[in-house]
Amino acid sequence: MSIDYLKKILTARVYDVAIESPLDPAPTLSARMGNQIYYKREDMQSVFSFKLRGAYNKMANLPPAQLKRGVICASAGNHAQGVALSARKLGCRAVVVMPTTTPQLKVDAVKARGGEVVLAGDSYNDAYDHALKLEKKLKLTFVHPFDDPDVIAGQGTIAMEILHQHSGPIHAIFVAIGGGGLIAGVAAYVKAVRPDIKVIGVQTTDSDAMSRSLKAGRRITLSEVGLFSDGTAVKLVGEETFRLARKYVDEIILVDTDAVCAAIKDVFEDTRSILEPAGALAVAGAKAYVERARKTRSPVRDQTLVAIACGANMNFDRLRFVAERAEVGEAREALFAVTIPEEHGSFRRLCALIGPRAVTEFNYRISDERSAHVFVGLQVANRDDPPRLAKQFEKHGFPTLDLTHNEMAKLHIRHLVGGKSVLAQDELLYRFEFPERPGALINFLESMAPNWNISLFHYRNQGGDVGRVLVGLQVPKKEKKELQQVLASLGLNFQDETENPVYKMFL
The missing domain is CATH 3.40.1020.10 (Biosynthetic Threonine Deaminase; Domain 3)
Structure with missing residues (x-):
């Protein structure tokens, strides 16, 4: 049986709990990218994410007897809060199964909204399996975080608002993908009303289940997923969301952790708001899309691009990591390992090559009588600078490794330089x-x-x-x-x- 998603989205019940979130211009990022970029501010919902839309629409459409018995879900964060808030509004019981590794901040947020929290397992999959057992035992209704037509339709109301708020031309809408509920709803609506608008999904390179599935023509299960963007860390996308993505999504862009950190900083500079990693994925994707086009004969300029800022449930402690990696993600910092001869004047020659460029990090320790290895961080203007600088160092007799994209260098080596030991045999x-x-x-x-x-x-x-x-x-x-x-x-x-x-x- 085919589902009329346009009708389901137009009649979705979300505004008892959700607001029509603003579509805010991003002046600083727009000027830098040469396009008019807008943020769809789902981070301004009462639970700081879009998830309450789908959860409430699903629960509001349940038969009264089913709703009276209560609902259950499995979630480590945003969906859990959406279900708890919706249950409070509808006056029903909500059991939320969360992994034992869930930060206390998120557990407390669910409890504050009336949810009954059950901690089970180390991962979302463990919590999901336990929730399915409790569903049968307690005779509750399971509210899926993404693979449900009513949930998909609830998320689709975001697209309805975007097209209402911006009636002019839109080149593309960028959407973060985890299980696929958000992009399925957005794409179904956009392609029914304005098929000329591109709908582009964004995933992290280490949580790309939808991207791999679309390429394979079938749903692919990932053995592991990266946890930095925890809101999109899904090993297997939904059956219905995959069907809709195959039908309506134009393409998927992959971005790395550094690009996401840079996008969080971009949004902060424009709005003074701090998104969670999943919330900034769409912004990172929009930037990557423009950067990729710049390298072709068809650059994207003076176009309207919309990025859905889908969540802001950020752990404060994580900001240390974000701040450290944002400069690399924005191509404002480059890291190098430079070998210099242990001879008079070589250090001065290296400094002369660096010139007035700002040094962000400089680590040195003598290693032997002939040469020394220096770990250098430099402020750069763009992504073309690091390889150019490396060639410049090499040209003047300093063997150089460009470490800007070396994960171990960024995570560990920069804190451990100078650790050689003659005792470290085998x-x-x-x-x-x-x-x-x-x-x-x-x-x-x-x-x-x-x-x-x-x-x-x-x-x-x-x-x-x-x-x-x-x-x-x-x-x-x-x-x-x-x-x-x-x-x-x-x-x-x-x-x-x-x-x-x-x-x-x-x-």
């Missing part, structure tokens, strides 16, 4: 990620065999949902197979960095 280097929760670090350390010497260890709490550790292990050659088995049993994301040239140079 050292293997690994970079780990694990859910940031009490006891996780101790559990990690206890998993290491007692006869394996930890020769390097770097851990820095970045204020995010993921803990990042760099570990040097001295493991006898005959025990390397045992090491691989132990690492595999940990169930953590890890990367062997032993051959990384940055490690060999500095550590």
Whole structure:
């Protein structure tokens, strides 16, 4: 049975709880990008995200007897708050299953809106499985975060508002994608009313389930997802959202963590509001779209672009990480490893090459009698600057590595420069990620065999949902197979960095 989404969106019940969010111009970003950019301010909803639209529309359309029994959902954040608020408005019970790793801020927000919180499992998938069991046991109705026609229609009212608020030409609307509920609703409405407008999805490079699924022509399940943009960290998109995306979405753009951090800063500079990573995804996508077009014969200029700022439930501690990475994401900072000869005047020659350019970081320690390795951070004007500077250093006799896009350099090496040791024989280097929760670090350390010497260890709490550790292990050659088995049993994301040239140079 086909669903008339235009009718469902036009008749959706959302305004008992939602506002018609503003469509605000972005003067600073617009001037820099050479286009007229607007933010659709869903971060200004009472729960600081668009999610209450779909949740309320689903619940308001339930039969009275079903609504009276109550609802249940699984969520780590925004959907949970939308369900709790909607239940309070409709006078029904709401059970919200959240992972045990959910920040207390979000747990308290759901409780404050009347939701009954149940903590279960370490991940969303664990919470989802537990919610399905409770649904049957308690005879509640499950409110899906994205794969439900009523939820999709509720989110689609955002597109209805955009076209009402801006009746002139719109080149493209950019939409963050997690499970696909938001873009499915937006695309269904836009293509029914103004098919000339492009609908462009945006995902992070490490949570690109919809992008991979569209390329494959079927839904693809990711084995792991990045947790920085936790609001879009979905391993499998919805069946209905995938169908609608295949039919209506023009393309999907992928952006990295640094680009998202830069977009958060862009929105702050224009509005003095701070979006969460998922909330800034659309902005990052719009910027990437314009940047990509600049490199072709068909640049995008003087066009109207709309980015849906879909959420602002940001953990305050995470701002440390965002601030550190925004400059790289905006191509305002470049990182280099420069080798200089240990001879009189070489340091001065390097400084002369840098000239009046602002130095953001400079780390140096003598390594041997012939040469020294310097870790340098420089302020740059655009994305073309780093390779040009690297060539300039090389031209003047300073071998150079451009580290601007080297993840280990940005996360760890910049804090560890000068750590070479003659004692670090047979050292293997690994970079780990694990859910940031009490006891996780101790559990990690206890998993290491007692006869394996930890020769390097770097851990820095970045204020995010993921803990990042760099570990040097001295493991006898005959025990390397045992090491691989132990690492595999940990169930953590890890990367062997032993051959990384940055490690060999500095550590």
